[in-house]
Amino acid sequence: MTGRFSTHLGVRPMDPIVRRLRSLAPLSDAELELIRGLAERRERYAPGDQLIAEGGVSQRPRFVISGWACRNRLMADGRRQIFSFMAPGEGLGFGRRPALAATVALTALETVDATPVIEGVRRGAFPGLARALAAMETTEDALLLDHIVRLGRLTAFERVAHFLLELQQRLEVAGLGDKQRFPLPLTQEILADALGLSIVHVNRTLQQLRRAGLIELRSGVAILLQPEALAKVCDYRATAVSPTKAA
Amino acid sequence: MTGRFSTHLGVRPMDPIVRRLRSLAPLSDAELELIRGLAERRERYAPGDQLIAEGGVSQRPRFVISGWACRNRLMADGRRQIFSFMAPGEGLGFGRRPALAATVALTALETVDATPVIEGVRRGAFPGLARALAAMETTEDALLLDHIVRLGRLTAFERVAHFLLELQQRLEVAGLGDKQRFPLPLTQEILADALGLSIVHVNRTLQQLRRAGLIELRSGVAILLQPEALAKVCDYRATAVSPTKAA
DNA sequence: CGCTTCTTTGACGAGCCTCAAACTGAGTGG
DNA sequence: CCACTCAGTTTGAGGCTCGTCAAAGAAGCG
Numbered sequence: 001m002t003g004r005f006s007t008h009l010g011v012r013p014m015d016p017i018v019r020r021l022r023s024l025a026p027l028s029d030a031e032l033e034l035i036r037g038l039a040e041r042r043e044r045y046a047p048g049d050q051l052i053a054e055g056g057v058s059q060r061p062r063f064v065i066s067g068w069a070c071r072n073r074l075m076a077d078g079r080r081q082i083f084s085f086m087a088p089g090e091g092l093g094f095g096r097r098p099a100l101a102a103t104v105a106l107t108a109l110e111t112v113d114a115t116p117v118i119e120g121v122r123r124g125a126f127p128g129l130a131r132a133l134a135a136m137e138t139t140e141d142a143l144l145l146d147h148i149v150r151l152g153r154l155t156a157f158e159r160v161a162h163f164l165l166e167l168q169q170r171l172e173v174a175g176l177g178d179k180q181r182f183p184l185p186l187t188q189e190i191l192a193d194a195l196g197l198s199i200v201h202v203n204r205t206l207q208q209l210r211r212a213g214l215i216e217l218r219s220g221v222a223i224l225l226q227p228e229a230l231a232k233v234c235d236y237r238a239t240a241v242s243p244t245k246a247a
Numbered sequence: 248m249t250g251r252f253s254t255h256l257g258v259r260p261m262d263p264i265v266r267r268l269r270s271l272a273p274l275s276d277a278e279l280e281l282i283r284g285l286a287e288r289r290e291r292y293a294p295g296d297q298l299i300a301e302g303g304v305s306q307r308p309r310f311v312i313s314g315w316a317c318r319n320r321l322m323a324d325g326r327r328q329i330f331s332f333m334a335p336g337e338g339l340g341f342g343r344r345p346a347l348a349a350t351v352a353l354t355a356l357e358t359v360d361a362t363p364v365i366e367g368v369r370r371g372a373f374p375g376l377a378r379a380l381a382a383m384e385t386t387e388d389a390l391l392l393d394h395i396v397r398l399g400r401l402t403a404f405e406r407v408a409h410f411l412l413e414l415q416q417r418l419e420v421a422g423l424g425d426k427q428r429f430p431l432p433l434t435q436e437i438l439a440d441a442l443g444l445s446i447v448h449v450n451r452t453l454q455q456l457r458r459a460g461l462i463e464l465r466s467g468v469a470i471l472l473q474p475e476a477l478a479k480v481c482d483y484r485a486t487a488v489s490p491t492k493a494a
Numbered sequence: 495c496g497c498t499t500c501t502t503t504g505a506c507g508a509g510c511c512t513c514a515a516a517c518t519g520a521g522t523g524g
Numbered sequence: 525c526c527a528c529t530c531a532g533t534t535t536g537a538g539g540c541t542c543g544t545c546a547a548a549g550a551a552g553c554g
Contacts, residue, residue, distance in 0.1 A: 073396060075482050081399045083392055097385045100392050138344045144391060145330055145347050149320060151398035152328045152443030156510070187532065196399030198511050203534060219519095235322050403542070434500065445543050450502060466551090501550070508543075517534070524527085 014039050014112075016089030016174035017063045023173045024139070025131035034120060034129070038063065041113040045069075045105040051092065052103035058093035060115045067109035068185060071101040072193065082194035084143060085186075087167070089174030091136055094118070107185050142239045151196045156205045158234035159195045164215065165236045168224055184222040261286050261359075263336030263421035264310045270420045271386070272378035281367060281376070285310065288360040292316075292352040298339065299350040305340035307362045314356035315432060318348040319440065329441035331390060332433075334414070336421030338383055341365070354432050389486045398443045403452045405481035406442045411462065412483045415471055431469040 014036050021027060021035065042065065045051065051069060052058050069086040083101055086092045091114065092103055121130045146166065150159045164184075171182040192202045209215045214230050216223040224230055261283050268274060268282065289312065292298065298316060299305050316333040330348055333339045338361065339350055368377045393413065397406045411431075418429040439449045456462045461477050463470040471477055 073392065075396070075400060077482070079400045081396045083395055097381075097388075100385070100389045134344075138347070141344075142347045144395070145320065148330055148391070148395055148398060149322070149328045151395060152441075153322060153326045189532080194399075199532090200512080200534090201510055204510090207534080235324070435502095436500080446500095447502090447544080448542055451542090454502080495554100497553085499550100499552080501548105503548075504546085506544085508541105510539105510541075512537105512539085514536085515534100516536100518532080520529100520531085522527100522529080524525100 013065045013110075016065070016176060017112075019175045020089035020173055021129070021132045021136075024135035025128050027128040027132065028126075031126050031128045034116060034126065038112040038114060038116065043111045043113070045109040045111070047105055047107055047109075049105045049109070050102055051105065051109075051111075052099045054100070054102040055098055057098050058095065058103075060113050061091060061094040061118055062111040063091050063114050064088050065110040065112055067105065067107040069103055069105050069109055070190070070194070071103050073101050080193045081196070082190065084140065084147070085167075085194070087171055087174065088176060090170070091133075094133065094137070106190060139239065146239060147194075154234060156195070156197050156201055157208060159197070160191070160202070160205050160209060161214070161230045162234040162236050163191070163195060164222060164224060165227065165231055165234070166239070167222070168227070169238055179227060180225070181221060181223045183220055184217065185220045260312050260357075263312070263423060264359075266422045267336035267420055268376070268379045268383075271382035272375050274375040274379065275373075278373050278375045281363060281373065285359040285361060285363065290358045290360070292356040292358070294352055294354055294356075296352045296356070297349055298352060298356075298358075299346045301347070301349040302345055304345050305342065305350075307360050308338060308341040308365055309358040310338050310361050311335050312357040312359055314352065314354040316350055316352050316356055317437070317441070318350050320348050327440045328443070329437065331387065331394065332414075332441070334418055334421065335423060337417070338380075341380065341384070353437055386486065393486060394441075401481060403442070403444050403448055404455060406444070407438070407449070407452050407456060408461070408477045409481040409483050410438070410442060411469060411471060412474065412478055412481070413486070414469070415474070416485055426474060427472070428468060428470045430467055431464065432467045 017038075018032065018035055027035075043062070045067075051062070054073065064086050066088050068088075069092060070082045071084050071086075071092075072080055072082040074080050085106075086103075092111075093099075094114070117126075117129055117133070120126045121133060124130075143166070146162075150162050154162060167184065168177065168179070168182050171177045172179065176182055188202045188206070189199050191197075192199045195202065197205070206215070206217060210217070214224070214226055214233075216225060230236070264285075265279065265282055274282075290309070292314075298309070301320065311333050313335050315335075316339060317329045318331050318333075318339075319327055319329045321327050332353075333350075339358075340346075341361070364373075364376055364380070367373045368380060371377075390413070393409075397409050401409060414431065415424065415426070415429050418424045419426065423430055435449045435453070436446050438444075439446045442449065444452070453462075453464060457464070461471070461473055461480075463472060477483070
């Protein structure tokens, strides 16, 4: 039990997905029903399980219901780089191409099969969902570029701040947490592999942020004590996740 | 004049594009003719010119005939991060979404308008080109992930080595240079902004690679003296740019 | 030539990493 | 219920990597 952010088993498990998709495009009742119907075909994974192999083709797209996953790549000597995270409400395996990186569960993970969604969209039956999925892809691309800026041009201090702000925004959209607090079930090792730092330095940087009165972080919950100040120190600009104005 | 790698004005200017596309998918005679016909609508840019603004929508897709461009983003305090490069034969502005980063000319740049290509592909008229463009996108995605690994998990020495190997491969496909030498008209400042390093450190790292007998680099030409040794020091694995086996 | 841009070198300091070890908390089994 | 283990966090010490500041060469260009 992680307390107020735990997965309340069976309690509207599709909510994060619905909230996230609706933030990307308006959905019809039929579309909402389709999404809610996905709840049937669930899949469970343990931490470390590989959902999609590098080079493999995703059998089926999925939405995350609970838990976190990531896309990563390993080097011959064991170094790891995490490219992106998938939190509840977010999709994975939607790319039709061969996977360019492995997708792995970071925590206990629950997903639903999203095949009916892409099939419906391909038939042209669900314009709202089509726009939502397109916006989802754009958002993912944007997050990748943000990640590159973090790694290439931000200091450790800025990187962590920037990353926490991104997560706050993403999770709030899914209805997890609020403007200040959100669940963060990631170890410092995972943060290190994402942010291009050593575990030790991630730890020290977190201490620094704590001492500066900018964040709190304990037992899987992050609290941004001064979100605006945090945004200022790392030149954070919220990634456009708003409904697409594209035709 | 940069010598043996200069643009021989008017001499088969579409060759890099044709070679690159054919490396991605087999093309019919009609498709080849369509590409060659693009040579009419050329555009010229000076170093620093912005081809696509961040947030703007690409008016038209283009192929680079000669010169180099990049996608980048600027921070409020002037720090710059380069996400990717576009060398002769490569495409830019093919994404239909609003641009997530600005596209800028790094050298004198010559492009052709590729609108007829996407229009033809959309009509379903050119299956070979359709596959080539899809493979092009996949390749670009793969290069972005490689870039993230470079920035997050490679040392400066490894980053430069890795980057040079990537460029060699890309340029060879376009018929520019061979297994060892290729044109590299980028300043050390540009390399620094791509590789997440300072100019000074890029310079020192290049000296290190030279002293190690791994590379030569002068007046816009790079020579990989020991490509295999270079690949070994940075765990380089060639990005799959081979014809897609996808249906 | 004289200007500007780019490269190169030195000196110094800060940021980040590595090694090592202690500490904490959540199980797990006796 | 308590020792034990294991994963994760925290702290210290020391050193290498990389950045900053500064200035001196090269090289391209008008």
